[in-house]
Amino acid sequence: MRILTAREVLPQSRVVFWLVLIVVMTAIPAHAQQITAGKNGYRIVVQKTDQVLDLYRGDQLLKRYKVCLGMNPFGPKKVTGDSKTPEGDYFICYKTESSKFCRFLGISYPGSEDAMHAFEAGTISLDKRNHIMGSERNGATPPWNTMLGGWVGIHGYPTDKYEKRWAVLLYPKPHNWTDGCIAMWDFEIQELFRLVDVGTPVYIRP
Incomplete structure (x- = not known):
């Protein structure tokens, strides 16, 4: 039996290394590769059950x-108008x-997972699915005019004095009163707004 020389072994080991690397990278979901950390190191984690x-x-x-x-806090958001807060891995895309x-x-x-599930359920078209997934890959704002809904964010209380008065009286924390957004006191959103930038990861858990 012929014994391979070091020159013959080294190229083979490199091939094995690259094959393993390719397998590992393709096994990682696209959204997991995109959403890792914000530019300034901040990340937001929302626990829906605890409302924190x-x-x-x-x-x-x-x-x-x-x-x-x-107002309908249990379960992930699936369609526009369901008053649910989404669940999944997202990022701040607009300020x-x-x-x-x-x-x-x-x-x-x-996000991409929302789009894939909606496409499989027949809720959105292939073009809409691809548009949403492309937006996530590029770190851009996804289309907010599909059947999945949009304009979900973190905000304060109404700025209109009349609406604000009734919102504070009727819907103080921890009552759930939004159409799917995450609401906090005005001084709190002002503080958070100063700290986080577009691109900051947002993980929303059940």
Whole structure:
């Protein structure tokens, strides 16, 4: 039996290494590769059952906020008008101070997983699915005008004085009063708005 030389073994080992690497990378879901960490190290974790929003920097919990959710809080959001708060891995895709709810941090719902499930269920077309998945890959705002709904974000209370008065009286935390968004007191959203940028990961758990 001929014994392979070092020159013959080395190229083979490189081939094996690259084959293993390709298998590992293709096994990782696309959204897991895209959503890892924000530019400034912040990430947001929402626990729907506990109605809390946790702000992390790296592995350090910086602050916990009590929040309000959609009026129909149980289960993931699937269609427009269901008053559910989404569940999944997203990111901040839009920021504006010009909001009727004090400040608004737009969340990248619907995401790729939402789009795939909706396409399989016949809720959206192949083009809409591809548009949503492409937006996530590019770190852009997804289409918010599909049957899945949109304009889901983190915001404060209504800026209109009349609406604000009734919102505070009738729907104080932890009552769930939104159409699917995550709501917090105005001073809290102002604080969070200053800290996080577009691209900050948002993980929403049941």
